[in-house]
Ligand SMILES: [Zn+2]
């Protein structure tokens with residue numbers, strides 16, 4: 015059986031031992047003080063857990079009997095990322111074929127990188143693997159202009175504009191779920207992913223037993239893929255739904271093409287996440303391994319500040335060595351751009367760069 019893991023960014027450079035130790039210590043302190051913020055799932059004994067230790071590969075097929083056992087392990091291991099299945103199983107620690115799948119909540123993932131915004135051209139960055147120079151380019155650069163090196167790693171960067179546009183797609187998704195699929199708002203939990211996007215968890219038992227093809231239909235409906243065909247299918251609502259959106263945007267003078275309507279109303283979810291019923295998904299209330307930001311519940315989407323509210327690590331100053339970094343904003347402060355320098359940064363900003371492979375503890 016094919017099992018896909020969670021999406022994890024590749025870091026431009028591997029962290030050295032001192033940096034890895036600093037990150038572990040920082041995450042451990044956070045979990046020691048704030049393990050109560052970790053949102054423990056229902057039926058904890060039936061969930062599969064997994065985590066990625068700093069500098070190592072994924073460990074999964076784990077199980078915890080109680081929230082206390084989970085919290086103790088988080089403090090002990092201080093992993094870079096922590097995951098939990100949206101599915102429940104009879105035997106979560108066995109191999110995938112023997113786990114005994116019982117059902118899975120419906121989940122959605124919307125990432126800023128999937129939204130076609132104008133700002134993307136401004137923050138399409140590559141880091142030279144040899145000298146660390148940050149190169150702005152839409153395509154992978156053939157050579158580093160500084161050292162002529164050919165190895166580059168893409169930096170997945172975001173800004174206020176694309177993070178704002180991502181919110182808009184979250185609102186559209188909530189609209190589809192509540193209006194077209196009759197999901198109550200109370201069953202939808204919205205989370206900031208801890209990096210560049212949002213996750214939605216739907217606790218509605220109508221979806222629990224659904225197999226991947228049925229989940230794919232929901233995903234395609236929300237994305238507006240194959241819309242013409244779906245309008246005739248019995249799963250898509252006949253009244254309201256897309257037909258209402260299309261009618262509402264009809265313009266007598268200049269009939270709009272279907273594609274324009276789809277772009278205006280569809281939600282650019284990652285369908286591979288929604289259709290995967292054996293996934294382990296980043297746990298709410300845990301730190302993201304590529305940012306140090308919190309995956310956190312969002313109660314007020316309009317008022318949520320993705321570059322401020324999830325910043326939970328401390329602001330004790332630490333001097334780090336940065337080969338290169340584009341400009342970024344956290345907690346109302348703007349940092350960088352940096353090029354071969356050793357800035358003194360608050361811990362949260364230092365961790366942000368270190369987890370992206372752009373900074374290390376200064377010698
Ligand atoms: Zn270079």
Ligand SMILES: [Zn+2]
Pocket residue numbers: 131133134137171172173174175176177
């Ligand atoms: Zn942007």
